[in-house]
Amino acid sequence: MSWKSFKGNIGVILLLGPWFLGLPIFFISSYFFYHFFGFIASFLWMVFVLVAPFKRSVLFHKIVRYFNCRNIFEKFISLDEEKVPEKGAMLCFHPHGIACIGFCFSGCWSPVAKLSLGTYWGITDALLIMPFFNMVAKFHGKLIGVDKKSIKGAMKTGKNLGMCVGGFEEATCTSYRKDRVYLKNRKGFVKMALRHGYALQPVYTFGESEAYYTFDKFLHTRLWLNEFNIPGVLFFGNMFFPLWPRTSAKLVTVFGDPIDLPKIDEPTHDDIFHWHSVYVEGLKKLFEDNTDKYGYPDSKLEIF
Numbered sequence: 601m602s603w604k605s606f607k608g609n610i611g612v613i614l615l616l617g618p619w620f621l622g623l624p625i626f627f628i629s630s631y632f633f634y635h636f637f638g639f640i641a642s643f644l645w646m647v648f649v650l651v652a653p654f655k656r657s658v659l660f661h662k663i664v665r666y667f668n669c670r671n672i673f674e675k676f677i678s679l680d681e682e683k684v685p686e687k688g689a690m691l692c693f694h695p696h697g698i699a700c701i702g703f704c705f706s707g708c709w710s711p712v713a714k715l716s717l718g719t720y721w722g723i724t725d726a727l728l729i730m731p732f733f734n735m736v737a738k739f740h741g742k743l744i745g746v747d748k749k750s751i752k753g754a755m756k757t758g759k760n761l762g763m764c765v766g767g768f769e770e771a772t773c774t775s776y777r778k779d780r781v782y783l784k785n786r787k788g789f790v791k792m793a794l795r796h797g798y799a800l801q802p803v804y805t806f807g808e809s810e811a812y813y814t815f816d817k818f819l820h821t822r823l824w825l826n827e828f829n830i831p832g833v834l835f836f837g838n839m840f841f842p843l844w845p846r847t848s849a850k851l852v853t854v855f856g857d858p859i860d861l862p863k864i865d866e867p868t869h870d871d872i873f874h875w876h877s878v879y880v881e882g883l884k885k886l887f888e889d890n891t892d893k894y895g896y897p898d899s900k901l902e903i904f
Contacts, residue, residue, distance in 0.1 A: 604671045605671055605672060605847070607666070607667045607668060607671055608667065608668060608669055608670065608671030608672035608673075609672050610667045611664055611666075611667030611668055611669035611671070611672075612669045612672055612844075612845075614663065614664060614667065614736075615664065615669060615704065615709060615736060616699070616843075617732075655738055655739075655741065656738070656739065656740065656741025656742075657739040657741075660739040660740075661713070661716070661717065661739075661740070664709055665711045665713065668711055669704070669705050669709065670705050670711070672845070672847050673845075673847055673848075673849050673850065673851055674847060674848050674849065674850055675807075675849075675850035675851065675852070676705065676850075676851045676852075676853075677851075677852050677853070678705075678706040678710065678712075678852075678853040678855075679852065679853065679854050679855065680854055680855040680856075681706075681710075681712055681715055681855055683801070683855045683856070683857060683858065684715060684760065684801065684855060684858075685760070685799060685801075685858055687758050687759055687760060688758055688760070688797065688798055688799060689760045689761075689798060689799045689800075689801050689858050690760070690761050690762070690763075690789065690792075690793050690798045690799065690800050690801065691707065691719065691760060691761065691762035691763075691801050691803055691855075692762075692763070692764075692765045692789065692800060692801060692802055692803060692879070692883075693706075693707060693762060693763065693764045693765075693803045693804075693805070694764070694765075694766060694770070694781045694802065694803065694804050694805070694883065695764075695766060695770055695773075695774065695779065695780060695781050695804075695805070695808050695809065696764040696766045696767065696768075696770035696771045696774070696782075697771065697774055697805075697808040697809060697811060697812070698771060698774055698811065698812040698814065698833060698835045698837075698845075699811065699812070699845060700764055701805065701808055701811055701845060701851065702803070702804075702805025702808050702851065702853045703721075703762070703763075703764050703805075705853075706803070706805065706853035707719075707721060707762050707803075708721035708723075708740065708742070708743065708762065709740075716742075717741075717742065718759065718760065719742060719759065719760040719761065719762050720742050720744055720754035720757075720759055720760070720761045720762070721740075721742055721743050721744065721761075721762050721763065722744055722745070722746040722750070722751060722754075722761065722762070722763035723737070723743055723744070723745070723746065723763070724745070724746060724768075725745040725746065725747055727743075728743070728744075728745055746763060746767075751792060752792070755792065755795075755796040755798060756796070761798070762803075763789075765783075765786055765789045766781050766782040766783065766786060767782070767786070768826050768829075768831075768832075769782040769785075769786075769823055769826050769904070770782035770904075771832075771833055772819070772822050772823055772826055772831075772832035772833055773819065773823075773902075773904050774809055774812070774814050774816075774833065774835075775809060775814055775816035776809055776810070776812070776813050776814050776816070777809055777810055778809055778816075778902065779806075779809065779887070779896075779899050779900065779901050779902065780809070780901075780902045780903075780904060781883070781901065781902070781903055781904070782903075782904045783876075783880055783883075783903050783904070784903060784904060787872050787873070787876050790861075790872050790875050790876045790879060791867055791872050793861050793875075794861055794862065794863070794864045794867040794871060794872065794875060795863075795864065795865060795866075795867065796863065797861065797862065797863030798861065799858035799859055799860050799861060800858070800859045800861060800875075800879050800882070801855065801856060801857070801858040801859070802856040802859075802879065802882050802883040802886050803853065803854070803855050803856065804853070804854055804856070804883065804886055804887055804890070805851055805852070805853040805854075806851065806852045806853075806854070806890070806891075806894055806895075806896050806899070807849055807850045807851040807852060807896075808851060810846065810848075810849035810850065810851070811837065811845040811846055811849045811851070812835040812836065812837045812845060812846065813835065813836045813837070813846075814833065814834065814835045814836075815833075815834035815835070850895070852890075852894040852895075854886060854890050854894070856882060856883070856885075856886035857882070857886075859875075859878060859879060859882050861875055880903065883901075884901060887899075887901045888901075
């Protein structure tokens with residue numbers, strides 16, 4: 601293993617290690633929640649999460665940038681980041697994949713400090729209270745939940761906002777070496793952008809689906825399970841540690857052109873439908889313009 605790759609692995613341990621540690625604790629405490637001791641342990645942890653004095657750490661950001669998580673992959677490049685406006689843009693990352701690698705390493709933990717520190721990043725609320733990972737979230741300083749209140753609060757500041765708009769369902773659609781996004785029933789982000797006059801900027805990571813092998817049968821059943829907040833993914837990454845991504849994956853994140861939207865306080869169904877269609881076409885164009893350029897000539901974008 602080269603020194604560059606070793607540093608990248610250390611960087612990933614810093615960011616994903618707390619998730620690996622916190623996930624089993626999260627499920628175990630949930631299982632025992634209705635037992636007395638489990639309830640007490642869960643209650644004490646929730647109090648700790650809410651009152652812990654952790655806050656944004658510039659030092660932690662510098663350490664993460666030094667180790668540069670991108671280096672664990674055979675190839676990882678991020679292009680056209682200069683297209684991101686100074687403010688007033690919603691960065692819509694696709695695909696979600698299993699571990700949101702493009703979102704994490706080209707977005708919220710990007711080595712480009714101006715991008716990672718100058719943008720609010722929406723993540724699932726469960727991660728913000730997950731043992732250990734919540735400390736990483738607080739060290740970042742700009743990670744917020746994707747609930748309406750948090751998103752509205754971030755957009756009122758006028759600062760850029762980034763998130764994986766395909767959400768839980770787009771992760772479920774993930775299939776090895778297939779380019780899939782979940783957008784047909786995802787229109788809430790367009791409504792929020794219209795209400796605040798935000799531009800929509802598509803961002804696509806080619807090769808995201810190469811990071812993990814996935815079980816892709818019974819898709820409709822697994823999407824149905826998502827309606828009850830039940831995970832619908834089965835995956836396998838590194839042969840020695842399945843939760844770890846496959847380092848042979850080749851990833852290229854490309855930032856598209858921002859799509860300017862009007863500011864409409866109460867957008868109608870037609871307004872939302874129209875601008876949603878415009879966004880989908882913009883994402884398709886970004887995908888098709890770059891498949892040949894970056895070594896994915898046979899890729900086809902599937903939209904669910």
